[in-house]
Amino acid sequence: MQQCLCLSHVFITSTSGEKFGTSWTNNIRRNISLNMEPSSSAATSNRQKRKNIAPTAHEKAKRLKTEQEGEGAVECAHPTRSPRISVLPGRLQQPITLNELTELLHYAALGKAGGIRQPSWCRLRHQRKVKGVNVVVVEGLTQSHFYKHYLTLPHLRTKYNSRLTFTASSDNVVSGIFSSEVPTSDAPSLSQIHTENSELHKALTHHPVITKFGTRRRGLTAYVLTQEEMIKRHYPVKGMPGFEEFVCTDCVDCVTDSSPLYGLDCEMCLTEKGNELARVSLVDSDGNCVLDELVKPQNRILNYLTKFSGITAAMLRPITTTLRDVQAKLRALLPRDAVLVGHSLNNDLVALKLIHQHVIDTSLLYRREFGQRFKLKVLAETVLKRQIQTEEKKGHNPIEDAVAALGLAQYFIKTGPRKVVEHHLEELWGYTIEEESTDRASAPTPSHRFADMLQRVGRSVAYLGKRSDDVALDLSNQQWHNSDKEVLASFRRQNKCPFLSVLQFSSFSDHPKGCVVHQQQQYQRVCVNLRDMCVVFAGPLPAGFSEREVKRLFCCCGPVRRIKMLNTTARVHAEVEFELLEGAKLALKTLNGLNLQGQSIEVKRPVHESILDLDLTLDALMGDALNASHLYAVKLKPSMAERINISARVNGHTLDAECPGVTSVKTANGLPPPKVNGKRLRLTTAKPELSEETVRETFGRFGTVERIVLPAKPGKRARHAHIKFESPEGTRAALSAADDLWKEDYIICPSLTPPHLRSWVAMTTAGAEGEAEERTHRHTGSRDQEMQLMMGKLDRRLGKLFRSLPDGTLSVVMLLGHTSAHGHLPGLCFMEVK
Template identity: 65%
Template structure:
């Protein structure tokens, strides 16, 4: 159990840092508040937490089809990500850079300043089997029904009597979809006055620990509340929550805070005698609900806005059955009527004194489940006369959908049907698009200049850049060899050398010792004439960084070991690369954390005042923060009697609940990733906050976190690299004669490499100018694509262009006049 004074000190540190952030925001309030409010309603991309595999061509098409056509065009959200506020996307721009792989991006990471700083979503891309640019325009568009590629019975059968202006059909269409299709959007919740975080009138409401997005597999929970009338209006008197199986999880009577004027017994069933012994408060119920609801829970209720207001609870994912079974002109069916007609069940009967909230919660839940399972078309057809009075208009399927059966379903044709302008710019090639929409250019420079000179940008545009491919083909270094070079460099960045160890120390002992800093990929013992050392390769960059920070100087069996990085050419720019990764847009809100075993922490002492790497210090100062304590410094020695304890497993079990409790005081925790293998416990965690200020607050309190056995550092490894990292140990690179070559030979900079560096610098500069010329709210997609014959992974970079003033200008790594890397301050407009 943590001492109370330690927890209090950590909270004070977090509060002090957050106070600095609040003061900084107050100083620039007039300038930034409107932008923050605007940013909440602008399009943005978020990748689903369980999507870690490389993106396929089909998945890229899912995103492009939805971004360009949206639900109005009968297209559902992509299966691997969410594009929020799609209706506000003003244009879609796709740039296909041929000849480059994911390894090229990380080989020239420091050079590609625009691509690495302005694209917040990066996903590995599986090489396509055909011409990607042609496939984009010619691909058939399939309306999504909740499960990609499937076709339900209702899609193939004719429609007879339901017009497209029916209130349910006009809202939800005719296709059967997953539950997320019926979750209210933030705009709908704001418009209908549901509790939404940050909106006026809901400042004192409690927020649930909910994920940014939910999926069709997210659990549904039924909710219903009963109220009494008090001096301050209606207040909560009873609450019921049921799970997706209808099992009651919570049924509590609640004592209203103010004096009760009317118990509303006729409706609520609450009497004075029932509430007289009750001491449960609204706050206690809020705490229980937050513990019961998982992060991806979807709340279901009938007019659930009233229930959330009574609970003073903000929850972003709700399904309101009064809006599913909707009537014309905003009228609503009573829950009792829907239960009787749809579920064939009697509720709220006259022989009962008031409503039963558990019964009502189950009814609302089952109504939602029935609607999702059956689909809007069949729901309307089955209950047309009983609920909606029986429309008798006969329409065939073509008229209902508004699409002629003979119309082509190609993506380009669908875009033109919806009045969307399209364009292709690139070398002349096999592109299935009308010639009037194509522009052919001999060079990428000419192509990009021509596109930027246009007075009116097309809604959907594809640019195909080929000059890099020519450079790659002319280079003496083969693609496979280049890939192996970058793999070798990545292995070096995740590797440390340690020693000397005593003669009895084995690979297993070394692995047990070093895995306290993160998962160990491989250990190799190195025996010289006099001493024994070890080569330790971690799975992630953070593991090697923490090993250097915490284990260098550790005393093991009387020997003080030294932990150091490999010394070769590939490591010369590693400090700059790690600085840039630390400030990378996809890493700035994330922390890497491990929890040491108590026996291990007795061996290692933390430096009271140690400093962060330079880039993060600069980044913190720009945001108005002062960091006094950061990553643990060099440890002192340990006693020989501790060695036996070191050989035990050195990482305590990590749970999401434990991490949220520990790190939640620094700011809102959006997501916690606990990678673990079946049957194994998680040894490290990646914690994503909603702001970089929360990361700074946590780092500032690292000394107090150490007392709880936590060691933290800023995230370094991009999420999409996890699957690629594992594959880098598969083979050893070989030279042209088949002989294995060491890291120094592999990473030698040849004249061809220098030429390639110049090509990448020019490419990044031109793509930056293109990005800045795009209209606001344009979905920008850059695809680094290898040839169709290659198996090497490409990279897809995605961002929605926002012409908003940033509250702070991050430091990035530029190049000085003499060609050496230098720190510069750069905004989006430079």
């Protein structure tokens, strides 16, 4: 009995007794390339001429590889460049909002071909090669928590090369992602998608051909198998196990829509070693046979398989051509940019023991619902109206089969997937479409919500997390779980990763449950611990040293946030808090052991529990991918450097130089100034000259300087510089030349503060109130230890999730931050393309 499925205003009738559309998978990815031109198969009658111009075609392909996404760019069938993301330099130290994040997600999913512009704050290169988007929303954690537990999070700090402060602009970030409006005012391509898909029947959007290739007619490069598909379909691929002895053709790295098509078919005989090549046929794009050779199998033949191969013992008896001879002929005949076409071509290439990089498999063009393949004979008869492999013929004719496969590929490329499906829906797939008379003008306006848009163009979406009525997504696309562990396990169990997947980890927001006071205390303790990393103690200082004079002395190492004088019974010390980790590091190197008034001062770290792992943390920060190419430099005024002789380790080297910060005077503030080596001295207020030109001139000799940042308050001169080289080699070269730079009055150290932070302590927004109390209760209780364990579990789960994503997936992890009595505490956003 026929079954009818009524959807909207169209009836679909199955003539094979199966329901159409409902069982076909929704988890299909397709490349939206609306600006690609139709293919024009280049014909040739002179193979030698084609071989002579091959280097020019190769050069053209190389140029195409280097082009960034442009409106008219031709996409390579085998891209050698992966998608990558980077943040614009001007936005590094500005937090991003949810709206700006959705800008990126829209572009990653739809791209320029869908009418979406590059985000205003970052650049996603090679967007067309993005295979999916995965977003993990972690509730209850802030930017400060990440840096407090920095050593506990090896995956997050090493796998993501883009990291930015995040400020949530919505209470429900998950819903904000799915319900965000895709801009269409200046996106004609999206309008075309709307129109085209509104005219396409809803069930046809789930047809296996449509979900794979879309509806628009595109060039041949859209149908060339990627390397991942070739590996999955058991094609010979260079470097893969089992194909070490296979011969490679001389291919260009990248073909174009004008590259020539060649049809190939082989026949095999059964030998003692399995199926071996007995005949090979090759036809050019006009269907002319350019090679038809019988081949003598290397091993003893057990069965000629004459019924299928047409090969007989008499045919092979006089043959002396070997597999090696045929391989050499094919290599000589095929142009470097040739695309081989065949039906289940992997079997032919295995028989030939040949690796060819660019192939179109017609058995995968005309796809069936559950992966079954049509026979070449059926496709040729139905599509080309051509009879092949007829019963009266003795076995298959490989020339005939190669011409049929070539014709099927050319027809598919010329006609386009939508027309192929509509023209042959009943004949090949067993379904008919009957239009129902309805008023098309009354159809509802299509939604521009992100989730709806993706599903309209055939891309699957999914949400996994705790139940929420605010998630703007159909219930069929949601999975609710009670724990982060269940969320991860459920996602990894899926047979096919949805194109857009959003996972919500909520363990931190639920723990400790209802204990808002504890959460605030915990966060305050995190802030205090982070600020301790920028603190040094100095002393004993000469009598009469004021807070202002201490600040002037220590400013030579970097900006000072706060000075606290510590007056004991006998001596004066100071607690100096720098804005940057680099300032504290340089103070320990340059000022420790400074001789003031006949006695040396000691500069050292405070001794707190939070500082016990500081050396490990600093080493990890120096190895952070965000800091690898960065250098921190301070310029000393020559007159300062000439006043004080010191012997200290600067930048890891022992140097005899003169310390900045003092010069001789008579008195200071009515008190005798401190003595250095028997001389009366005062702190100078002169500032060193530091400009982008001088920094670039000085450090450019170590490598190409990509960017220089000179932080300075309004109306003030910059005292220090952040230098970014194009590669880490520039940083290493500068550090190895620290002695020479010291002679030029520069002191340097590797960058420690991540580029997205203006200063290390800026992330600790809580006030100084209660710091003393926090330090007196510094011992971590059971809750704090549990927090440490939970952070480790989070990182391991994120690592497992990242490894399970397909290559080419844009991965985004968001620590949402949270609101407290001090206002909203910023979160953190990690981004990377796997």
